[in-house]
Amino acid sequence: MRVTPLLFAFILFSHLAFAQVPQVPREIKFADMTLRLNAHAQREIQQDVDALYRSPQYFQMKLDRVNLYMPTIERVLREEGVPMDVKYMVIQESSLIPDAVSTSNAVGFWQFKKGTAEEVYLRVDNQIDERKNVVSSTRGAARYLKKHHGHLDNWMTTVVSYLMGLGGAKGYYGTSMHGKKVVDIDKNTHWYFKKFLAHKIAFENQVGKLVSNGTYLEEFRVNGPTDFGTVARQLGVTEAHLREYNKWSSNGKIPGDRTYTVVYVRDGSTPPRPALASNQPQTDVEIYRNNQSAYPRVTGNTSRATQPGQIKVNNIKAVQAAQNSSIEAFADRIGKNERKIRRVNDLKKKDRIEAGSYYYTKRKKAKAKHAEEHVVKAGETLWEISQLHGIRLNSLKAKNRIYKDKDLRPGMVLKLQDYRKRNEEIEMARPSTPKPQNPPARQVAQQETQTAPARQNAPSQPAAQIFPAKPAESRTNTTVHKVSPGETLYAISRKYEVTVDELRNWNNLGVESILSIGQDLIIRK
Template sequence: MKSRLITLLFIPLFVFAQQWVQAQIPQVPSQIEFADLIVRITPQAQREIQLDVDALYRNPTYFKIKQDRVNLFMPIVERELRKQGVPDDLKYLVIQESGLISDAVSTSNAVGFWQFKQGTAEEVGLRVDNQVDERKSIISSTRGAALYLKKHNNALDNWMTALVSYQMGLGGAKAYFGNQFAGKKSIEVDRNTHWYFKKYLAHKIAYQNQIGVFASSTQRLAEVQVQGPVTMAALAKRYGVSEDHLKEYNKWAANGKIPSGTFTLFYIKEGSLPVEPAIFKTEEKPTQNKASQSVTAKSSPAYKQANSFPRISGNTTKSSQPNQITVNDLEGVQAPKTMSPSKFADEIGMKEKKFRKLNDLPADERVEIGNYYYTEKKKTSAEVETHVVQPGESLWSISQKYGIRLAALKSKNRIRRDSELKAGMVLNLRETRKRGEEIPVVPVVNTPTPPRTVVAQSDPIQQETPQVQPTNQPSLKNQSEKIYHTVSQGETLFAISRKYGITVDELKQWNNIGSQNIITIGQKLVILRP
């Protein structure tokens, strides 16, 4: 009698739960927008897609777990797609591909968030080796997927066929669709429409109203730049999380270790995590006892410079080869040694005139070791709003740092020559400054710029002729004793800087070392000693 009573009580609760779930299941409409297309769905196709939507909601517990995972990673997916100019709607494809499981592996050995095979991953600039597998990084893999989809859309001229090409390849999509959808802005989905697109529509319909609605927590994914080599154990102490936690959210790092270079580390934090720009503004009261400060500097906000540009991603082990890395989301390469532009252009398979034009290189400018150069046209605006000019910077170096055309940088700030630049100037990188508007100037640490030196790798060391300083000026650090250090096996920039009592930033600046901190055995590094 007691067991029958419990059963009778349980049945209404079960029925109520089922009815609640059914009430939450979205219904497939007869028309829906996708990317830049209007998609009309026939009644038969509606019923077919609805079965897939229902299946996604069938297990409420599993759906809620996946929903939290979607909301954890989706802000990053949306951001990276937006950077590449890929429609926001394509974000639902990553749910379909992997359920946002970083180390998901398919039966065909496709790996990671966006299910790349190794060959395809390397084609879109992802690093896959025994130290790093960027297919398991949400940032790198999304950027790779965006490049892949954008390339296919350029060839097919239709986002629906480009999406299906993600499953069958560009050649397969061309053979399957031909040109019937090229340029079309309205399509009909019926029983003959490719199953992969109908499966995608089911995921879009199932999740489009769930993004931002957390099922069980308000956790957010934190992103921090870390410098390797370093262990997860050391990073765990730094960020107040467990080592297992970092390994779980950073499966891109093989064996739980961060190799040499700069990488993005992920870990979970509670509450909202605002995206940090490259220039952080904080209101600061004017310093009353510094009469020498300009009026502009006193009345403007204080600016804190962040050193996150240029942003490098891709297969950095082959950074000197074309189609391996991106620089500020543009195709680029890193110079392996100092040479003439004509020789470097020849090495990367590009005409010298085009290479110079893409990088705004003057006729007498050489390609410098460690510097990054673009192999596609730079942008007219940068990703961030402003840049604080540092001592020794030029308009050209700033334009390269952010991937903005030199002419655009000059135009936005109404500056034509480097002689007009002053340390502390706050340059606009997005908006054009109004005519007659004064450029803000803020205090910066005035570190004298060291002399530009050719860093030899195997040739005899060549020192530049020291510049003659006016006798009425004090001696600066760039007149200090110049010595050279030869890089040995196993040495790092940090170890070398400790040996000579200098900072890593000084060492990098004196030797034109890029943000990837690449040095080679036998390389001669300039050291300035007072």
């Protein structure tokens, strides 16, 4: 074959691009930690990085999957308040193959076993397997990791706990790593974490690039019952296309027990935030309401959001809090004046900094830059709304003539740019009236994956658990089970032939509850 100068240049460029394998540095920033690598650890991790780059064709195939799914994964992790660095775990776990199955029968993007998946409220049965749904499984993984971090207080050991389980990580590390922010990485560091670092180094400068075929992933929230054929016609794609990218439904049916996210591929570059649409009729207000999950708008180096000078929130310089603390401790950590942090964030001296939340380091604006309105959610405060949109608290109050949180009502449409006129009625968002459905056994208010059907058009909520009143019990005999070492809710549910949800309801357990050895659990038979 005759090699033209143009073809030769292309081959040379491709070779050089892949020849430049990232080199493992002596120091790595990870989550809220600084990792110091000795020479042995550098060599060991470098071998894994080199292996990932060994085949340019294979690396590009994996990279395309990464850049197709990663905007959605990043959005969910951001909503859950989990460090962005955690996203590299999903590459390590499954290479972003939706129906990947391990030798131990762990399945999907985040490689959940059935019992663990059910404990983070994923549906797994012969019809639906949410482990293969990128939105559902990512939210489940974020919950799982947050729960473990609450006990381990260290993101390195939390990553390792994903392999070992919480009990295994506690036994392996004890309390030696609690709260440590500077850690030495050497030959004794757990292999799983060093493998994780290899994936972080290999992909962190590649994430965010265009997929090679010029496409991106879009999300569509579906409230069933319906099927892929119906949804495909609505989206203008083929049913085969939906089946290819939504392997979580084994038969193409979408049940009505909760809201499911269907994904499909579109031509073009990824929007600033993944678009969220729904299959339900909407008013103009409802269309905006479903898009409220796009706020706050976070740009910049989100993998280092907890470091000053790395990100902007609503186009204003900001920092994400790495841990719960006082305002004074937070300001000291990011090198800012405490009084200024309080002033630009409308905080009081007694207020606390919450892990995962964003705090501005420059003054907020007199009006929101992007959104014109905000629909009030249940339990929301004026301060939370002002932070969400980067608008000064006093400006928000003045624009809407509302000065106290007690005057807010769910569904109120607040103005973020214009002023409400004197005697002008506050608009209320009109709820849609979907077809009545039987409520699921348990309802979890979330932004995508597990919203109760009766509230399918309600505003997006922060990750929080809502447990309805317990139904009348048909079981009459009560047994008390004492938790043994290593037992999980799933194992106990199998033992007594009940469901995990029933165990949670009988014992008032939330998704982040941890079983203790010797704990008494009520079993109704």
